[in-house]
Amino acid sequence: MTVKELTMLPAFTEVLLPDPDREIEGCYVGDLLSWVMGRAQSGDAWITIMSNVNVLAVATLADVCCVILAEGVKLDDEVLKVASEKEINVLSTELPMYEGSLALAEALR
Amino acid sequence: MKEISLNILDIVENSVKAGASLTEIIIDESESELILTIKDNGVGMSKEIVSAVTNPFYTTRKTRSVGLGIPLLKLAAEQTGGEVSISSKTADEHPEEHGTTVVARFIKSHIDFTPLGDVISTLKTLVQGHPDRDFLYIHNLNSGRVELDTREIREVLEGVPLDCIEVISWIGDNLKEQYGEV
Numbered sequence: 407m408t409v410k411e412l413t414m415l416p417a418f419t420e421v422l423l424p425d426p427d428r429e430i431e432g433c434y435v436g437d438l439l440s441w442v443m444g445r446a447q448s449g450d451a452w453i454t455i456m457s458n459v460n461v462l463a464v465a466t467l468a469d470v471c472c473v474i475l476a477e478g479v480k481l482d483d484e485v486l487k488v489a490s491e492k493e494i495n496v497l498s499t500e501l502p503m504y505e506g507s508l509a510l511a512e513a514l515r
Numbered sequence: 516m517k518e519i520s521l522n523i524l525d526i527v528e529n530s531v532k533a534g535a536s537l538t539e540i541i542i543d544e545s546e547s548e549l550i551l552t553i554k555d556n557g558v559g560m561s562k563e564i565v566s567a568v569t570n571p572f573y574t575t576r577k578t579r580s581v582g583l584g585i586p587l588l589k590l591a592a593e594q595t596g597g598e599v600s601i602s603s604k605t606a607d608e609h610p611e612e613h614g615t616t617v618v619a620r621f622i623k624s625h626i627d628f629t630p631l632g633d634v635i636s637t638l639k640t641l642v643q644g645h646p647d648r649d650f651l652y653i654h655n656l657n658s659g660r661v662e663l664d665t666r667e668i669r670e671v672l673e674g675v676p677l678d679c680i681e682v683i684s685w686i687g688d689n690l691k692e693q694y695g696e697v
Binding site for chain 1: 516572
């Protein structure tokens with residue numbers, strides 16, 4: 407499933423999709439950025455409630471396929487601008503992280 | 516980072532890369548606050564670089580375009596209601612006295628305050644990894660003070676390298692003993 411296809415589902419909304427055809431290869435959930443940096447796998451969809459610019463740096467380093475902001479968390483304009491410059495896919499969901507993970511797992515099945 | 520000691524390791528590695536012969540790691544801890552100061556005598560940074568280092572997409576490294584040492588320290592401090600400040604003097608402009616000082620203030624009562632953690636392992640790792648550099652560690656607590664100065668150890672050892680296993684384990688034991696007394 408591609409990131410674009412995930413945004414077709416009712417639970418997930420597109421925030422920014424500079425690379426819509428990127429394949430979702432797995433999922434990682436976490437908020438402690440240094441921890442995620444060393445553990446998220448390339449191609450994972452990363453679900454988090456963190457929304458500062460460091461999230462984008464970690465997304466770049468870990469080479470995740472997209473960041474999914476849970477619980478309706480929004481990026482402010484400045485961070486959004488960096489995400490666009492760095493071509494990072496960003497999605498959002500109103501679901502909490504656990505339910506968001508379940509919805510993603512269901513979609514990937 | 517799960518512990519401030521890991522942030523310390525990250526930031527001091529920057530000092531070492533900046534060519535610092537001496538890096539001071541000072542922790543002033545009260546009931547309510549923990550203030551971490553890392554002061555080195557390395558090559559220093561220009562004003563432009565100082566203002567850029569809190570940007571995670573800034574790095575001096577050639578192999579990747581992201582540097583997270585300072586951004587993660589800033590995040591950790593700000594999450595508690597504290598802040599990070601950085602000042603620096605470049606070796607070009609201040610040949611007599613140059614280097615960088617990073618100060619991070621943490622509010623200990625905040626729920627997102629991460630503990631100092633295993634600072635003894637951090638110090639052992641630093642000395643073992645950089646036996647030719649000096650480190651001064653001071654932790655001021657209400658109940659007393661813990662101190663380690665590799666310049667003093669170096670003088671006593673008269674040429675024994677600091678990264679030999681006996682020295683490293685002595686450093687660990689000595690710090691443990693000091694922490695036991697405060």
